[in-house]
Amino acid sequence: VFASDDTFHAAGDGKLGGIVQPPHPRCQLDDSGIYASSHLYDYPSVGHLAQVLSAANIQPIFAVTSPTMPIYQELSRLIPKSVVGELRQDSSNVVQLIAEAYNSLSSTVELQHSPLPPGISLSYESHCGDPPGPPQPHGGFCAGVHINQEVNFTVRVRASSCLDPPQRVGLRVLGFTEELSLELSTPCTCSCTQRQPQAPLCHGGTLDCGVCSCHG
Incomplete structure (x- = not known):
């Protein structure tokens, strides 16, 4: 579950801080569970994020406030098996939102x-x-x-x-x-034995398994 009241960062945003290295493929959380490499690596692209989530069988639920709903709905179209729900400003509906989103995900087969x-x-x-x-x-x-x-x-x-x-x-x-x-696998050679030299259909060429072979 990803909850936010703002838009998201994507690849290229790190250039504003002089960060150009793409995200590292390994997890960068420290012992406290905090991302400790934000000063080293750029944000992932949407395509990279979709690939990693799909490979790990993670189905994200985006719980976001009303002003950012259209943005995350567009993002959800690019991430397979994801869903977006509207989160109230006081987050009072977060449990209901997650339950409805889970039911939506579990009733979809892709x-x-x-x-x-x-x-x-x-x-x-x-x-x-x-x-x-x-x-x-x-x-x-x-x-x-x-x-x-x-x-x-x-x-x-x-x-x-x-x-x-x-x-x-x-x-x-x-x-x-x-x-x-x-x-x-596919058959890469023809087992046909029908061969007709000087075939009229081939104007003097060879008719081999229905294909004309011309002689220069």
Whole structure:
């Protein structure tokens, strides 16, 4: 839970204080739990923050006051599985806000894949509802999911080039540690034996498995 009544810093803000080093990948909290390297490292970028949160399966709840709500709503769109709630000036609704935000997060199922190797693309269809309705081509996302409700996803993998050696892609639901690992391989040679030299279709070239090979 991140609570604030102001906007946030991002990469580049440290230049105002002469700090240009990017944030260190290791935790920089001291023994008292206080960040002790603010004079050494710049703030992280939104992309870096989203990557670290996703890798650690952290689902942030932004509890912010009304004037900053639009800013954090835009930020939430860039951070998967995050939610924004309006915090009263006296913070009297913080418990209710966290409960509502948690219910919103826990009722959302979102499928995510690891970085794709070159030549591979993925597309999703989600089957949401209870019972699951017609496929939705908007990606691996279902909202309003209840306890014990089943949702299904159809994942299509397309290879535009030969995969040699085979490649691996991971699929997981945000918020869960389990991951499905896919090993992808493609036939890189043609086993066809249909070969026709001097084929009329190829104007004297060779018709090999439906492809013309010309002789210079």
